[in-house]
Amino acid sequence: MNKQLILVKRPITIPEKDTWELRSTAIPKIADGEALIKTHYLSLDPAMRGWMLDRKSYLPPVGIGEVMRAGTIGEVIESKHQSFEVGDILSGWGGAQQYFTTDGDRQYKVDTSLVPMTKYLGALGMPGMTAYFGILEVGKIKKGDVVLVSGAAGAVGSVVGQIAKVKGCTVIGIAGGTAKCQYVVETLGFDGCIDYKSEDLYTAIKSHCPDGINVYFDNVGGDILDAALANIKLNARVVLCGAISQYNHTEVQGPKNYLSLLINRGTMQGVIVLDYADRYMEAAMQMGMWMMDGKITTEEDVYDGIENFHETFMRLFNGKKRGKLLLKILED
Amino acid sequence: MNKQLILVKRPITIPEKDTWELRSTAIPKIADGEALIKTHYLSLDPAMRGWMLDRKSYLPPVGIGEVMRAGTIGEVIESKHQSFEVGDILSGWGGAQQYFTTDGDRQYKVDTSLVPMTKYLGALGMPGMTAYFGILEVGKIKKGDVVLVSGAAGAVGSVVGQIAKVKGCTVIGIAGGTAKCQYVVETLGFDGCIDYKSEDLYTAIKSHCPDGINVYFDNVGGDILDAALANIKLNARVVLCGAISQYNHTEVQGPKNYLSLLINRGTMQGVIVLDYADRYMEAAMQMGMWMMDGKITTEEDVYDGIENFHETFMRLFNGKKRGKLLLKILED
Numbered sequence: 001m002n003k004q005l006i007l008v009k010r011p012i013t014i015p016e017k018d019t020w021e022l023r024s025t026a027i028p029k030i031a032d033g034e035a036l037i038k039t040h041y042l043s044l045d046p047a048m049r050g051w052m053l054d055r056k057s058y059l060p061p062v063g064i065g066e067v068m069r070a071g072t073i074g075e076v077i078e079s080k081h082q083s084f085e086v087g088d089i090l091s092g093w094g095g096a097q098q099y100f101t102t103d104g105d106r107q108y109k110v111d112t113s114l115v116p117m118t119k120y121l122g123a124l125g126m127p128g129m130t131a132y133f134g135i136l137e138v139g140k141i142k143k144g145d146v147v148l149v150s151g152a153a154g155a156v157g158s159v160v161g162q163i164a165k166v167k168g169c170t171v172i173g174i175a176g177g178t179a180k181c182q183y184v185v186e187t188l189g190f191d192g193c194i195d196y197k198s199e200d201l202y203t204a205i206k207s208h209c210p211d212g213i214n215v216y217f218d219n220v221g222g223d224i225l226d227a228a229l230a231n232i233k234l235n236a237r238v239v240l241c242g243a244i245s246q247y248n249h250t251e252v253q254g255p256k257n258y259l260s261l262l263i264n265r266g267t268m269q270g271v272i273v274l275d276y277a278d279r280y281m282e283a284a285m286q287m288g289m290w291m292m293d294g295k296i297t298t299e300e301d302v303y304d305g306i307e308n309f310h311e312t313f314m315r316l317f318n319g320k321k322r323g324k325l326l327l328k329i330l331e332d
Numbered sequence: 333m334n335k336q337l338i339l340v341k342r343p344i345t346i347p348e349k350d351t352w353e354l355r356s357t358a359i360p361k362i363a364d365g366e367a368l369i370k371t372h373y374l375s376l377d378p379a380m381r382g383w384m385l386d387r388k389s390y391l392p393p394v395g396i397g398e399v400m401r402a403g404t405i406g407e408v409i410e411s412k413h414q415s416f417e418v419g420d421i422l423s424g425w426g427g428a429q430q431y432f433t434t435d436g437d438r439q440y441k442v443d444t445s446l447v448p449m450t451k452y453l454g455a456l457g458m459p460g461m462t463a464y465f466g467i468l469e470v471g472k473i474k475k476g477d478v479v480l481v482s483g484a485a486g487a488v489g490s491v492v493g494q495i496a497k498v499k500g501c502t503v504i505g506i507a508g509g510t511a512k513c514q515y516v517v518e519t520l521g522f523d524g525c526i527d528y529k530s531e532d533l534y535t536a537i538k539s540h541c542p543d544g545i546n547v548y549f550d551n552v553g554g555d556i557l558d559a560a561l562a563n564i565k566l567n568a569r570v571v572l573c574g575a576i577s578q579y580n581h582t583e584v585q586g587p588k589n590y591l592s593l594l595i596n597r598g599t600m601q602g603v604i605v606l607d608y609a610d611r612y613m614e615a616a617m618q619m620g621m622w623m624m625d626g627k628i629t630t631e632e633d634v635y636d637g638i639e640n641f642h643e644t645f646m647r648l649f650n651g652k653k654r655g656k657l658l659l660k661i662l663e664d
Contacts, residue, residue, distance in 0.1 A: 050595075057595050226586070240594045254558070254586025262572045262602035263382075263389050270594035 002027045003306050005068045005096035010054055014248045014317070017310045019052070020068060020096075027099045034101045036078040039094050041302070042309075043071035043121040044325040045155075046219075046316050049247040058272045068096040068309075071126055072329070073110070073117050084109065091120040096309060098330050115291065122324035123159055123291060123298040124284055126273055130241060131159035132283040134271040136167075138239045139215045143168035146209050148228055151219030152193060153180040155298075155324035156241060159287075160217045161190050162296045169215075172208045174201075174224055176319045183322060187297060201227035215239065221246045222253050229257035229266075238268040248317060299323030334359045335638050337400045337428035342386055346580045346649070349642045351384070352400060352428075359431045366433045368410040371426050373634070374641075375403035375453040376657040377487075378551075378648050381579040390604045400428040400641075403458055404661075405442070405449050416441065423452040428641060430662050447623065454656035455491055455623060455630040456616050458605055462573060463491035464615040466603040468499075470571045471547040475500035478541050480560055483551030484525060485512040487630075487656035488573060491619075492549045493522050494628045501547075504540045506533075506556055508651045515654060519629060533559035547571065553578045554585050561589035561598075570600040580649060631655030 001024040008021045030036050051062050051069050062069045072094030076084045081104055084090065092107035094100050110120045122128060134156070135141055147164040151157035152173025161171045161184070173184040173193040181193035194204040205213070205227055212233030218225050221243030229238070238261070246252045261268055276283070290296040301321040303312040306329055315321040333356040340353045362368045383394050383401050394401045404426030408416045413436055416422065424439035426432050442452045454460060466488070467473055479496040483489035484505025493503045493516070505516040505525040513525035526536040537545070537559055544565030550557050553575025561570070570593070578584045593600055608615070622628040633653040635644040638661055647653040 221591075240591070242594070243591055246591070252588045252591060254588035254590055256584045256586035258586055258590070258600070259553075259572070259575055259578070259584060259602075261600060262574070262604070265602045265604050265607060267599055267601040268590070268593060269599040270591075270597045272594070272597050275597060 001025065002097060002099045004098070005306060005309050007052065007062050007064055007066055007068050009064065010052055011248075012250060015049070015052070015310070015313070020309065022307065022309075028101045030078055030080050030101050032080050033082070034079075034103050035076045035081040035084040035088075035090075036099060036101050037072075037074040037090055037094060037107075038077045038099055039072045039074035039097065039329040040331075041073050041118055041121055042094070042096060042306075042327045042329050043125065044313055044316055044327060045071065045126065046242050046244045046247065048313070049316075058274060069093065070096045071121055073120050074329075089117055089120075091117075091125060096306065098306060115288075118300045118302065118324070118326055119291070119298065121326060122155055122300055123287055123296060127155035127324060128159050128287050128298075129276065129280055129283050130271065130273040131156045131163060132287060133273060133276040133279070134239050134241050135160045135163050135215070135217055137276070138269050138271045139217060139237050141167050141169055141215055145169045145214035146211065146233070147171045147215045147217065148174065148205065148209065148213045148231075149190075149217045149219075150174040150196075150224050150228070151242070151244065152184045152188075152190065153322050154219060157217065157219050158184070158188050158298060158323060159296060162188055162290075164215075165189055166290060166295050170209075172205070174220075180322060187299075196224060202230055205231045212236070217241060218243070220244050221255075225255050226257045229255055229260040232260055232264050232266050234264050236264055236266040238266060240268060240270040244317065300326050302326045302328055304328045333357065334429060334431045336430070337638060337641050339384065339394050339396055339398055339400050341396065342384055343580075344582060347381070347384070347642070347645070352642065354639065360433045362410055362412050362433050364412050365414070366411075366435050367408045367413040367416040367422075368431060368433050369404075369406040369422055369426060369439075370409045370431055371404045371406035371429065371661040372663075373405050373450055373453055374426070374428055374638075374659045374661050375457065376645055376648055376659060377403065377458065378574050378576045378579065380645070381648075390606060401425065402428045403453055405452050406661075421449055421452075423449075423457060428638065430638060447620070450632045450634065450656070450658055451623070451630065453658060454487055454632055455619055455628060459487035459656060460491050460619050460630075461608065461612055461615050462603065462605040463488045463495060464619060465605060465608040465611070466571050466573050467492045467495050467547070467549055469608070470601050470603045471549060471569050473499050473501055473547055477501045477546035478543065478565070479503045479547045479549065480506065480537065480541065480545045480563075481522075481549045481551075482506040482556050482560070483574070483576065484516045484520075484522060485654050486551060489549065489551050490516070490520050490630060490655060491628060494520055494622075496547075497521055498622060498627050502541075504537070506552075512654060519631075528556060534562055537563045544568070549573060550575070552576050553587075557587045558589045561587055561592040564592055564596050564598050566596050568596055568598040570598060572600060572602040576649065632658050634658045634660055636660045
């Protein structure tokens with residue numbers, strides 16, 4: 001049987017367990033030109049919260065009664081597709097289910113001989129691409145810039161900071177708790193890290209970046225965004241990548257310090273990774289080389305079983321995870 | 333005697349009359365290399381509210397005990413300056429006083445044979461330069477864009493919209509009251525105008541711009557900014573020029589719809605006209621030609637007497653003015 005996680009209601013604030021229903025159906029049969037995939041890992045991303053809202057956005061909302069949208073990596077176990085053979089590993093949009101069929105649309109064959117497959121949902125997947133294009137194309141970092149990154153121990157933030165280090169920037173992270181901050185500095189090599197759970201944000205940023213911030217990469221929104229805005233330099237760039245602190249609120253907390261953009265002629269700009277789809281290859285190659293060279297280190301935090309989807313999903317919001325959050329769906 | 337308006341305290345919210353003190357001193361004597369100016373008109377600008385705050389900004393705050401900073405236009409009545417003769421008209425930073433001396437720093441001789449001198453504090457002065465560089469350099473308008481402008485009947489907004497019309501855009505204004513909206517459409521030639529005092533903002537914007545906004549030029553902040561953000565198109569530009577609705581608040585209302593910038597890959601960027609000082613000549617020439625050609629129409633709203641500074645200043649916030657707000661200081 002095929003266990004699937006179906007979206008059955010639209011949460012207003014924090015998604016409860018009954019937002020989804022676990023259903024068992026028959027494993028689907030493949031037609032000519034299709035392959036059957038067994039999903040090994042599923043990616044848990046803050047963006048999923050947005051896909052559950054019934055509003056116009058960069059992707060249509062997941063429909064009620066549909067399988068929850070999710071990035072996956074899995075193995076071809078049966079194939080009538082001309083490009084895929086049994087045993088191939090495919091990364092793409094498999095959704096929250098154990099098995100699915102594909103005609104190949106938005107599924108990419110990946111090579112797991114040099115890196116474990118989980119990396120294709122992290123640094124070599126959407127989070128890595130988001131970090132790459134967000135900090136380089138929207139953040140427009142250059143050598144010597146002071147770069148502040150929130151969600152610094154997370155899947156995107158950890159890569160953003162390491163790319164900025166490669167490019168010769170001074171990089172300060174913001175993360176929750178001593179252990180994460182230690183990881184950000186000692187393992188990821190940031191120049192400093194602020195613990196938002198125990199430090200006064202404005203003062204801490206001011207002390208780490210006494211001359212101000214050139215680029216702020218925001219994954220969180222809320223008070224952290226405000227404290228960052230209060231510390232920007234002339235012509236600073238604020239990259240809006242996410243607002244994890246706000247996704248479960250009915251009303252978003254707007255940045256009351258947004259006029260700092262006016263005084264400092266700053267720019268605040270959103271980044272959506274899908275816009276760079278035709279350049280993923282470039283970014284993935286570059287990221288792969290940096291990983292091989294030891295310049296980019298990433299970590300995956302893996303939980304087990306589609307039954308534990310809700311509990312694992314909540315770790316995105318309660319901070320109980322480090323690096324890329326994954327759910328193992330079926331054994332290798 | 334020389335009547336001067338001195339800043340004597342820093343208002344927290346709405347500036348009361350006792351924020352300033354009117355003092356009489358002797359008319360200053362000029363030294364070699366200086367000229368004495370009799371001020372004819374003083375410019376009242378929303379930015380003045382910011383200059384009264386004791387905080388780091390794009391200009392140092394006006395000091396307590398100092399003459400209030402203000403743009404002026406006046407006449408040379410005595411000169412030991414090699415470039416200025418008695419009768420010359422100078423535009424610059426004269427401050428809120430009847431007479432002042434200058435060594436020529438940031439004072440520009442202007443030609444009043446074709447346009448009345450008041451235009452040099454409006455379309456040919458800071459508001460016009462702000463409109464020009466804000467909409468062209470930050471807004472980056474191009475033919476066919478849908479442009480929304482708040483404060484549309486004001487000194488900056490009225491020029492912004494007319495420049496956008498010259499460039500082939502569809503232009504919708506936002507202003508307060510039927511009379512102003514009529515002025516914006518019938519006299520200034522905007523394609524439409526929304527009365528924020530009587531219309532639901534979101535719905536009205538949606539109805540005037542059914543396919544969304546390419547560029548929003550914001551002079552006001554608050555709920556209008558939020559309604560505009562909710563209606564932006566993909567890759568929209570939001571030009572932050574001011575936030576008149578917020579200047580007398582102790583805590584600024586942050587735009588709770590700022591994540592629309594993320595979903596739509598929009599950009600929000602501040603403009604400070606001083607950054608374009610080396611291009612004022614270009615803008616002033618262009619603006620002058622558009623004015624001569626009837627493409628840009630502006631209006632000045634002139635009140636009389638330095639004694640009425642406070643009451644006139646408050647018109648910036650209560651909306652009881654149209655076009656460029658000026659105070660006549662001394663008769664011609």
